[in-house]
Amino acid sequence: MPPAPALSPPPEVLNRAAHLEAPAFLLHRPTLVARLSALRAAWDAYAYPVKAQPHPDALAAAVALGLDLDVCGSEELDAALATGAEGHRITWTSPWGDAALFDRLASLGARAYLDSLDQVALWSARHPGRGAGLRLSAGPGTYGEKFGLAVADLPAALTHLRAAGCSLTGLHAHASVTAPDDPDELAAPALDVLAGAVGALDEPPATLRISLGGGWPVRPLTESAPSLGTALLEAARARLAEPLRQRGCTVTLAVEVGEHVLAPAGVYVARVAAVHDRAERRVVVLAAPWVVAPRYEDYPVGFFRPGRDGLHPLDTAPGPTTVYGASNGPADVVSRGAPLPRPQIGDLAIIGHCGAYLSTLMAPFNGRSMPPMLMVDESPAP
Numbered sequence: 001m002p003p004a005p006a007l008s009p010p011p012e013v014l015n016r017a018a019h020l021e022a023p024a025f026l027l028h029r030p031t032l033v034a035r036l037s038a039l040r041a042a043w044d045a046y047a048y049p050v051k052a053q054p055h056p057d058a059l060a061a062a063v064a065l066g067l068d069l070d071v072c073g074s075e076e077l078d079a080a081l082a083t084g085a086e087g088h089r090i091t092w093t094s095p096w097g098d099a100a101l102f103d104r105l106a107s108l109g110a111r112a113y114l115d116s117l118d119q120v121a122l123w124s125a126r127h128p129g130r131g132a133g134l135r136l137s138a139g140p141g142t143y144g145e146k147f148g149l150a151v152a153d154l155p156a157a158l159t160h161l162r163a164a165g166c167s168l169t170g171l172h173a174h175a176s177v178t179a180p181d182d183p184d185e186l187a188a189p190a191l192d193v194l195a196g197a198v199g200a201l202d203e204p205p206a207t208l209r210i211s212l213g214g215g216w217p218v219r220p221l222t223e224s225a226p227s228l229g230t231a232l233l234e235a236a237r238a239r240l241a242e243p244l245r246q247r248g249c250t251v252t253l254a255v256e257v258g259e260h261v262l263a264p265a266g267v268y269v270a271r272v273a274a275v276h277d278r279a280e281r282r283v284v285v286l287a288a289p290w291v292v293a294p295r296y297e298d299y300p301v302g303f304f305r306p307g308r309d310g311l312h313p314l315d316t317a318p319g320p321t322t323v324y325g326a327s328n329g330p331a332d333v334v335s336r337g338a339p340l341p342r343p344q345i346g347d348l349a350i351i352g353h354c355g356a357y358l359s360t361l362m363a364p365f366n367g368r369s370m371p372p373m374l375m376v377d378e379s380p381a382p
């Protein structure tokens with residue numbers, strides 16, 4: 001039996017969970033702020049990926065902490081601008097980009113990382129003389145192989161930009177490292193790709209921003225502070241920034257880490273709809289949507305029973321349990337086989353590590369409304 005995943009929500013989150021109509025997401029502002037600030041302090045720049053957690057208060061917190069905002073389309077650009085963020089604090093990276101979006105980005109002075117030769121051609125044609133960055137493919141990593149230019153296309157992209165008078169402002173590749181703080185485990189094809197690109201620059205610009213993107217894992221589950229990516233940062237300084245510095249180019253090293261930083265700041269609160277005591281394991285079904293194909297099957301889950309004085313964690317003998325959402329497929333597994341106490345219909349399930357993506361990837365299946373995302377602040381001192 002796998003070890004029980006730890007779930008210990010802060011008291012104010014438990015208190016809020018006791019008084020809401022489930023299902024709902026709760027985002028704990030102090031955790032969010034602490035984790036964002038830690039990573040911001042470690043790197044030269046940090047662009048908050050809006051897609052990972054687009055709650056307006058989360059975006060505002062990121063901007064207040066000095067983060068840039070990374071957007072993937074016009075709706076996210078609207079959300080970024082609604083925070084009051086200045087155009088030059090916005091970065092854009094996406095395989096999809098059309099003329100209207102490019103015009104908006106250029107007029108705002110936002111930082112674009114072009115993803116394909118077609119995007120390079122479109123940008124150069126519409127905005128000659130305006131600098132742009134390039135995103136490079138770093139292999140399958142966390143996202144498959146769908147993002148970025150092949151290194152082999154770099155000379156053609158640079159030639160095209162140069163012909164249009166567009167300087168190179170940045171390079172981007174998702175590092176997607178599994179252990180960003182561990183030099184012994186650091187395997188980042190992105191560093192090889194970027195080092196190759198840096199070496200291929202015949203005339204480096206005076207300044208260059210290099211983003212190592214996101215894709216760090218959310219594990220281990222019990223970690224209370226985020227990884228800072230120190231080993232990755234040191235490797236990037238040695239392999240990318242230093243060679244460029246020797247050629248007169250000042251490098252800003254940036255990250256766009258989303259899930260690793262944001263997930264632990266949020267929980268999902270849902271009621272138990274059904275409990276089946278099968279021979280091999282217990283099955284619990286939530287009265288709530290869940291992502292049809294979540295990335296993990298070991299979210300930390302706690303069961304709580306509402307009482308007059310708040311929520312009480314169930315502490316009966318644990319048994320192997322699989323927890324499902326309420327969609328019509330077998331893939332909406334929240335937690336598979338973890339030892340959990342037996343809940344009853346109507347008990348609350350609190351699921352940890354739900355601060356990123358889940359709220360945006362759920363579907364309102366069965367005609368349900370989408371669960372709200374609520375911000376929770378620290379309780380005032382008694």
Ligand SMILES: Cc1ncc(COP(=O)(O)O)c(C=O)c1O
Pocket residue numbers: 049052070093094142143213214215216256257258259260356
């Ligand atoms: C351009 C960009 N930046 C940052 C991220 C954040 O990635 P993660 O939340 O996996 O760290 C993504 C994820 O899709 C992305 O496409």
